[in-house]
Amino acid sequence: MTFRQFAYRNVVRNRRIYAAFFLASVFSVMVFFLYSMLMFHPGIGERFITGITLIGMTAADVVLYVFMLFFLFYSMRAFMQARSGEFALLLQIGMERRQLGKLLLLEMLLLGAASTASGIVLGFAFSKYFFMIVRELLQLPTLPLYVSWEPFLMTAGAFFSLFLLIGLLSAYIVSNRDISEFRKGIGGEADPFGYSPGRAAAGILLLLSSYGAALLAGRVNVLYLSVLLPPAATLGTYYFFSHSILYLLDLFRDQKSLYWKRTRLVSLAETAAKLRDNANMFFIVAIVSTVAFLSVGTLASLATYTAQYRALNPLGLVYESYPGNPHEYEHVTGLMKELENAGLEYTHVPLTVAREESSFSGQPINILREGEVNLLAETLGAGPVQLRPGEAVFLPYSTEAAPRLQDADIQTELEESGVEVHVKGVVGGLLLPAYSLGTNSVVVSETDFVKVASAQTDSLLHIHAFDVPDWEETVGIGLSIEQAMVMSEIQQGEALPYYFKNPGLDYSIIRSTFHLLLLTGLLVAMVFLLAAGSFIYFKLYTMLDRDRRQAAVLKRLGMTEREFIKIVNRQLIPQFFLPWGIAMLHSTFAFISLQAIWKEFADISILNEMALVLVGFTVIQLLYFYLIRWRYLAHVKGPA
């Protein structure tokens, strides 16, 4: 047996211990590789694989990398802690510290090489499916598989350097310790049987105040909150697991009537001991899960925005022509021709808009014509308005604005034409989105409109509204106009005398971007969850020997299968659901503040998505719990 064989056997024969760690690493490498495959895709720059996709992939890769750095470091510490007895023995029988360092480095490199290689192989195997999903999300005609050395080199380089770094670090840590330190156990220096009341109180206070602040979000400065809340909540969580929980248990212990009851005495003491031992792990799992919940939840709430997009954009195409636009006829007929060529049904409703100052508010308002608006309303399936001369109704700019305007009752004079109107009520339904007219529009009767229009024939706006039932199919329509607008924006020349909006095109970009980000976030969250699970799994395994002996004794004492499962449950449930519960609580409050922030500028509700995300994660957590419990029971009951 050579030294290298020794290192190899250490890893391979301890594969049960390393299994979950290995799985999490492999999955992370795989996801990293998939993202890199997309980043280096030769088709990048075409269509939608541009800007935001590239940024999203790069950000996800960076997040994965940084997360893996912490994950590996913490796992390495846990491994070293569990193996400190073994290290003490090796040093005692004459291993040099340098050799011990080399051993750890070799083991880490072995694990690193194996997980990097497996991750890349798996990633390459799945890249075809990944590309299919991405192609579907981005609605690309094709996204061919390609083979190039860049993603391979980048993934292998990134992760191998990571494992090398952690290996060197562990070698360094280990070669600076004495046998006696290993005998005491690494990380065992803090007093395990105590908590500081100050920190216990600080933990609870920090958490409560973070929750309180999250509830007030929207009323307080959002920027302050986003800077202050996460660190406060993180510190609070740390103190909560390392001090507050023990404090709460102590409080419970004082209630002798509750505590000195049947098996509670034992089981509570045992729980307290486990909590103390695993406080750091609980903290990390809770924070990692919170980040996973939040990233998916945030992205899901962005996806909500696309769902409500249609409600905000009832029209297929909108072309606005300002006074003195020479292209109006050419553009509008062009659009019609393009729609016909694409085989899309449409209804064209031209609208005339006058602008005058209102004596009531002193602001310019848009004035639309009853007949034309009714035509548009009919096309969109909304009810018509009936106006007598002197009467007017508001044209709401969003569905949320309608009820507010409904109650308004205003008497005003249109200053230039001198027409007096009484504005009361709204047009049913949203007809024109806010971007086309702004927020201040009224509809007047035919007679009044003629008066207004005759006062200012040369400054009338024309809006060409196209209702297209298959509005998502309009992606290719009006591209030349769109390009002219983009060009003028880039050159910062004179403002164009027209404005064109194709919600179908914007929608497809927004939708695909959000969905791609959601996919990215989901995969990253999966990595987080696997990593969190791997911590729990590892801690369970280091305890396995002791638990197995205990199980054998209990069985001899005549414990039934059901009672045994009950005891195992009592040990596993806190480990699984305590960090999870805290993470749920954190996420819920974070979502509440997120909702408040959304409300500020998009006026949409993310309640359903939040609930869906939290329920989804709960289901996954339950499945995970049963899976681990099944494996754990099999091992505890099985032979050594």
Added chain:
Amino acid sequence: MPIVSIEDVIKIYEGKVTHRALDRLSFDVEEGEFLAVMGPSGSGKTTLLNLISGIDMPTSGKVLIKGTDPSALRPDDLARFRRRELGFVFQDFNLLRMLTVEENIVLPLTLDRLPVAEMDARVKAITARLGLEGILHKRPDEISGGQEQRVAIARALVHRPSIVLADEPTGNLDSNAAREVLDLLGTINRENRTTFIMVTHDPIAASYCDRVLFIKDGAYYNEIHKDDRRRTFFQRILNMLSLLGGNVDDLSSVRLP
């Protein structure tokens, strides 16, 4: 010249309560001697072994092993010194669970980068001697406690150390397995002239030795030498222990048949 010489060694542990583990202890061990160290719990026996193996440094005084002071060595030289000159046998065997019996035995040689052929030859020789040939490819979990301790002894001897330090080697064994292990240690001591220093609570184990050193509260208390019959030696050890006092629970109540 003695192979181990302890001169006026004091070891003090600083802590919340300062504790004097060894108090001006002096004694010598001759080459080829089988020495037992006895004393009540907390008398400093394990501390003594740690000082000899260089895991701990004395607060004052001198520990010399083959003329070398382990506390004066640099860490790497100390490790090399340990793996060439010292062998260790522990109460709870301390075999590595993931290695087979053979691999456990060969481990000290691996650390010294010996050629594989040489390692094989040495393992073959030692396992034939200890009767371990049949279980070479088993894991420590699959063999009995007595076998485990014999594997641990093989590991302690495979690199031909000049001194073997044993910390309660029979503490976890039943009386049969204990007797086998003690017989084995005695045979190796006689045939190889390997020096043994064994810390023990067990007067039966001590009665296998050439000399028994008694320490109390970290200080030298007394010593007795072997005589012709082990049974009378054993009785003298018991008498000395009762003089020494200490916790009765520490002493084995089993007498030789």
